[in-house]
Amino acid sequence: MIDGKRILFSGMQATGTLTLGNYLGALKNWVSLSDEYECFYSVVDLHSITVRQDPAELRKRARNLLTLYIAAGLDPKKNCIYYQSHVSGHAELAWILNCFTYMGELNRMTQFKDKIAKHSDNINAGLYTYPVLMAADILLYQADVVPVGRDQLQHLEITRDIAQRFNGVYGEVFTIPEPYVGKAGARIMSLQDPTKKMSKSDDNLNASIFLMDDRDAIIRKFKRAVTDSEAAVRYRDEQPGIKNLIEIYCACNGRTPEEAEKEFEGRGYGDFKLAVGESVADVLRPVQERFHELIRDKAYIDSVIKENGEKANYYAGKTLRKVQKKVGFPERIR
Ligand code: TRP
Numbered sequence: 001m002i003d004g005k006r007i008l009f010s011g012m013q014a015t016g017t018l019t020l021g022n023y024l025g026a027l028k029n030w031v032s033l034s035d036e037y038e039c040f041y042s043v044v045d046l047h048s049i050t051v052r053q054d055p056a057e058l059r060k061r062a063r064n065l066l067t068l069y070i071a072a073g074l075d076p077k078k079n080c081i082y083y084q085s086h087v088s089g090h091a092e093l094a095w096i097l098n099c100f101t102y103m104g105e106l107n108r109m110t111q112f113k114d115k116i117a118k119h120s121d122n123i124n125a126g127l128y129t130y131p132v133l134m135a136a137d138i139l140l141y142q143a144d145v146v147p148v149g150r151d152q153l154q155h156l157e158i159t160r161d162i163a164q165r166f167n168g169v170y171g172e173v174f175t176i177p178e179p180y181v182g183k184a185g186a187r188i189m190s191l192q193d194p195t196k197k198m199s200k201s202d203d204n205l206n207a208s209i210f211l212m213d214d215r216d217a218i219i220r221k222f223k224r225a226v227t228d229s230e231a232a233v234r235y236r237d238e239q240p241g242i243k244n245l246i247e248i249y250c251a252c253n254g255r256t257p258e259e260a261e262k263e264f265e266g267r268g269y270g271d272f273k274l275a276v277g278e279s280v281a282d283v284l285r286p287v288q289e290r291f292h293e294l295i296r297d298k299a300y301i302d303s304v305i306k307e308n309g310e311k312a313n314y315y316a317g318k319t320l321r322k323v324q325k326k327v328g329f330p331e332r333i334r
Pocket of ligand 1: 013149
């Protein structure tokens with residue numbers, strides 16, 4: 001608890017460009033959480049280097065992502081928005097937790113298996129212990145809740161196991177985190193293959209809407225979205241492409257699927273796709289405008305980085321010192 005509020009932690013990697021899926025599925029919903037929770041949102045750059053990165057590019061993307069958090073509506077006075085690499089406690093706690101994690105557990109991580117298949121030229125130890133670093137992120141802030149996508153649930157599960165194991169040995173050191181199950185964010189699927197999640201790393205550029213796409217690009221991509229030959233705007237599993245478009249439409253304008261079905265009854269897919277594209281463009285425009293304003297304001301962004309970095313370090317340090325003492329490291333002489 002911080003000031004009587006429960007603690008929430010989440011993070012995103014600054015690799016690739018954020019998609020509409022990241023926005024509607026995560027970011028947009030985060031904004032409403034800061035009243036209820038003390039929120040920490042990290043740009044997890046330590047995680048990013050498990051895959052080879054261009055340094056200048058990584059730095060730029062990290063700053064863009066941090067700025068985008070704010071542009072999307074997260075108030076940096078209420079939410080601690082910071083770079084993971086500015087808080088050395090993440091790496092320090094990760095080392096300690098490595099010694100409380102079994103190789104057998106890490107071997108079972110499905111994301112690790114996927115990643116070594118994809119990056120077979122660079123199967124490094126960081127890729128392997130990635131879930132331990134993620135556990136450190138969460139436990140360092142004593143987070144109660146963690147909003148994550150389905151693909152990260154296994155990592156949250158191992159975080160809980162590690163925390164429980166540690167507490168079993170040393171007493172109640174860590175809060176055991178739960179996945180955040182509030183009003184679930186929309187799960188946005190690829191526009192080219194509605195059975196797959198929309199991804200920032202899709203090779204087909206028509207599959208994903210990027211947060212910075214302009215209106216024309218957005219409308220063009222929706223025009224090309226894969227649908228079916230039913231010629232009916234209906235919200236049902238048999239029409240996954242249309243179902244996905246309805247979800248997107250509703251996430252943008254607050255309508256229910258039934259209302260959308262009614263609105264487009266008897267009308268063609270062309271009309272519908274245009275309407276979806278327009279509502280997406282309308283939702284993204286203010287975020288884009290705000291982003292362009294903020295990214296120019298170097299002094300302001302720097303002040304956010306500095307102040308929130310200090311705040312994160314403060315809370316991280318409290319947990320880290322406790323853990324160091326528990327495992328038997330000597331106290332510092334002042
Ligand atoms: N692994 C997460 C992802 O790729 C990002 C992440 C790192 C994270 N640390 C975290 C998410 C802690 C939630 C909590 O999406």
